[in-house]
Amino acid sequence: MPSPERAGQRAGQPTIADVAARAGVSLATVSRVMNGKRSVDESLAVRVRAAAEELNYSASPLARSLVLGKTNTVAVVVPDLGNPTFHGVLRGLSHGAGEQGYHVLIADSAESVTDERILAVETRRRCDGIVLVSPRMAEDDLQALLAELDPVVLVSRDAGASTTTPVVTADYEAGLRGLLDLLFDDGHRSMVFLSGNPQSASNVRRLAALDGFLRDRADVAIETLPCGVNFADGYDAADAVLATAATAVVAFNDLVAMGLLSALSERGVTVPQQLSVVGFDDIPFARYTTPPLTTAAVPVTELGEQAWRRMWRLLNREPAGEPLVFRPAIERRGTSAPPSPR
């Protein structure tokens, strides 16, 4: 090849051969020195290091990857980079991976569940493993994908039939139950649940919590309103919420809660006096709303860090261990209070 330029390096990036020539040794020796193999005479090693230094040489990760069979890269596949929840995961993952000298590739499926599979499979070929955040994918499809992607760590949902796939998630059911109990203890008996995407695994868990709660508390009425997962969805739900007799609203997540809060404020509805509102996730902004948002805290950064740990084990062919399920901490803040007579 004429090769005007090599991948990942500007024209003229020195190769191992350049170093070898300059140090007057073989390629193998350079390779050994660069990889810290002890079996090379110190005098040679010194020459090699000097030559490498002078040429500003560092081995091509590409070539190494090809021969070593590993890229030192993992990828994280998310449905929507716009969602603050994923930011935390990404950050935790990036930090963890970085500490171990791993790089991270991001793949945003832009909410398209259909493309997600293709994207994941394609991305998989460029790295050593996938951290999959795919709350919406149907269970069957997920199972097939898990096998194809191996090694893979699943975040924010359980692995269903797959017992081998490591999972790092939150107990959405317990979290929602905690929120419901909190509202109940405050005296609320009529509530609204603003539901997220029906496809979403975590929404299913929330619904399960609702069912369980209603079974335990016969004197409570909870109406489920289809809503969504974003600000705008919560904002748009305000009228529907106000049309009910509910004294408290359980939003699918903090985003929805904040959107709702915003719309309520515009309508002059005071929170928590006229209506209690609780969110879910405890995104960084939640404590800074006015009043601060009562919510169930999911430690997203830790989710990411732990996802990395599991991935790390997988990469080293160690057992990944039990599913890790964080129990959300109920953060009682300013948007919830006992109901006042309407």
Next chain:
Amino acid sequence: MPSPERAGQRAGQPTIADVAARAGVSLATVSRVMNGKRSVDESLAVRVRAAAEELNYSASPLARSLVLGKTNTVAVVVPDLGNPTFHGVLRGLSHGAGEQGYHVLIADSAESVTDERILAVETRRRCDGIVLVSPRMAEDDLQALLAELDPVVLVSRDAGASTTTPVVTADYEAGLRGLLDLLFDDGHRSMVFLSGNPQSASNVRRLAALDGFLRDRADVAIETLPCGVNFADGYDAADAVLATAATAVVAFNDLVAMGLLSALSERGVTVPQQLSVVGFDDIPFARYTTPPLTTAAVPVTELGEQAWRRMWRLLNREPAGEPLVFRPAIERRGTSAPPSPR
């Protein structure tokens, strides 16, 4: 090599040789077919495609990258994945790159300016170009790094001495000036500026706007208070702000403004009645604070998209064009109003 497993592929991933054998043709022919070269007999092509299909073959990106000299990957280097501003950039970039079949690598320097250079250089070897978001790096260091990283697109700051580096940024000076004018027109004559990191390029631009404004308006007093760039910084600045006689606060960014808002609310200080507060950036949450935050809108997603476009041109050895400087739109919302007599 015994090679139990190749990079980016599970054990037994088919290679081009497998396909060639199955189709009864040479490697070269398979390569041609897979790459859509027209110069191969249709009957052979059909056989090859069938074989590839049956084996579920797709070419190793790694091997291709090595020989082709390109990885079809770009990296984005950011100082802090936790900052919402970067999320937008990342998203825009990811979408743009994805459309052109490029992948994106993220590198988070975790605020460490010293490691940033090393991280960037290391990351550079794994991709075809770098999108650099480095608001704090000193100009001299930046120039050196730019040369080493080439091709590189710079986001959210100007390229200083480098005339060849494409730049995508916002006009922070004009944005801040717009905010100051808005407050001035509302009648504010005593203000506080909550400054960000003094090292940061965009903070310097804001300070320049302040200077220019004060030169034009002799009757206005603006006190600059060192603050920071996060919620907590704004929150913690509340007392210092209240100790001044200012009727309006210009926060370094929305995060700071929101933190301040939160602390003010706790202290019973009403906004905008007792104090006007304006932010900068227009992060997604800004319009949902109570009251909604007056701010200067930086189109971060577009910044990311445009950064990709520039990168794309660079990768194709086209001139990247003029620096792209977005002028922030002043979003007048609820946190600013004429001052009331104290």
Next chain:
DNA sequence: GTGAAAGCGCTAACAT
């Protein structure tokens, strides 16, 4: 139009 062979930059047997 098709195949043989060289080579991308590197590592790891396998010699010596």
Next chain:
DNA sequence: ATGTTAGCGCTTTCAC
């Protein structure tokens, strides 16, 4: 301890 050599999986001359 060091060098020689055979690949990793692919693309692309270069002959036919």
